[in-house]
Amino acid sequence: MVCVPQLEVESRNKKRVFSGVQPxxxxxxxxxxxxxxxxxxxxxxxxxxxxxxxxxxxxxxxxPAELRRRTVATAALFIAAGLDPEKACIFVQSDNPNHxxxxxxxxxxATFGELGxxxxxxxxxxxxxxxxxxxxxxxxxxxADILLYxxxxxxxxxxxxxxxxxxxxxxxxxxxxxxVTFKVPEPLIPAQGGRIMSLTDPLRKMSKSDEDPDSRIExxxxxxxxxxxxxKAVTDSGREIVYDPEKKPAVSNLMTIYSLFSGKSLxxxxxxxxxxGYGVFKSGxxxxxxxxxxxxxxxxSELMSSGEIEKILKDGAERAYGISSSKxxxxxxxxxxxxxxxx
Numbered sequence: 157m158v159c160v161p162q163l164e165v166e167s168r169n170k171k172r173v174f175s176g177v178q179p180x181x182x183x184x185x186x187x188x189x190x191x192x193x194x195x196x197x198x199x200x201x202x203x204x205x206x207x208x209x210x211x212x213x214x215x216x217x218x219x220p221a222e223l224r225r226r227t228v229a230t231a232a233l234f235i236a237a238g239l240d241p242e243k244a245c246i247f248v249q250s251d252n253p254n255h256x257x258x259x260x261x262x263x264x265x266a267t268f269g270e271l272g273x274x275x276x277x278x279x280x281x282x283x284x285x286x287x288x289x290x291x292x293x294x295x296x297x298x299x300a301d302i303l304l305y306x307x308x309x310x311x312x313x314x315x316x317x318x319x320x321x322x323x324x325x326x327x328x329x330x331x332x333x334x335x336v337t338f339k340v341p342e343p344l345i346p347a348q349g350g351r352i353m354s355l356t357d358p359l360r361k362m363s364k365s366d367e368d369p370d371s372r373i374e375x376x377x378x379x380x381x382x383x384x385x386x387x388k389a390v391t392d393s394g395r396e397i398v399y400d401p402e403k404k405p406a407v408s409n410l411m412t413i414y415s416l417f418s419g420k421s422l423x424x425x426x427x428x429x430x431x432x433g434y435g436v437f438k439s440g441x442x443x444x445x446x447x448x449x450x451x452x453x454x455x456x457s458e459l460m461s462s463g464e465i466e467k468i469l470k471d472g473a474e475r476a477y478g479i480s481s482s483k484x485x486x487x488x489x490x491x492x493x494x495x496x497x498x499x
């Protein structure tokens with residue numbers, strides 16, 4: 157087993173982190189810089205739970221075979237990006253039925269009005285003839301994901317902050333109504349890198365669902381593909397490499413990507429390319445990103461070809477289920493639900 161009892165003893169003294177990534181579409185550098193590439197930073201000092209949240213993915217139509225493939229691939233990218241399954245619990249959300257069960261309990265204390273105010277639901281529903289009830293209530297499932305594990309810290313992008321606020325509200329409401337049960341988690345939003353923008357429209361966030369594949373650099377793109385996409389990326393008027401999100405949003409986005417992959421400040425990036433123009437800058441950025449992603453691509457290939465990922469996910473699911481089941485038992489007792497089976 158990957159997750160041994162000694163790990164549980166050690167983890168009780170650490171604050172707990174939970175984060176999840178949907179397996180809907182190929183992961184891009186926005187996901188990498190804002191989420192999976194940062195996951196490993198927490199595993200030394202925190203007790204970490206990272207989930208591939210496939211239940212969230214089915215709020216919109218999915219091809220079943222493709223969903224299963226992407227679920228395993230996303231988990232493999234977690235590890236390829238630096239997560240150590242000996243230090244972090246890595247699992248698939250649907251392997252733990254406690255997520256869906258707690259989500260129903262929380263839906264029964266959430267209100268229609270507060271879910272209707274969720275800006276992400278409004279954005280995703282805009283222009284559609286119909287949307288699923290799951291899309292409307294999925295912020296409650298996200299709350300269940302977090303609260304099941306007595307989570308202290310939730311690393312999220314700025315666009316998910318409202319969902320963590322809902323999670324806090326539901327935890328406090330449940331605690332007030334039924335007695336203290338849940339920890340009230342805190343969001344952790346990166347100062348930079350939480351919002352990488354599209355390469356074709358710098359006013360929109362880089363997205364897995366964008367119909368134009370040139371709008372994003374995918375983590376598994378080849379060096380040649382990365383170079384081609386950056387070469388086509390839109391730029392602003394002039395040719396100066398200057399960080400100014402209002403007047404030069406396209407170049408500012410590219411500078412942010414360069415800064416995050418290189419570890420250099422925006423001022424250092426500006427100075428390095430002063431007077432060199434957009435072409436030279438884009439070429440340097442493409443080389444940098446391709447080289448930084450090379451070990452991720454190589455480790456991903458190893459994991460997928462060896463079958464190692466399946467055992468990691470099985471062990472992670474067992475640990476996640478074991479820990480969350482005690483919380484679910486407590487919740488059911490407090491709300492008056494009966495458990496006649498000992499699982």
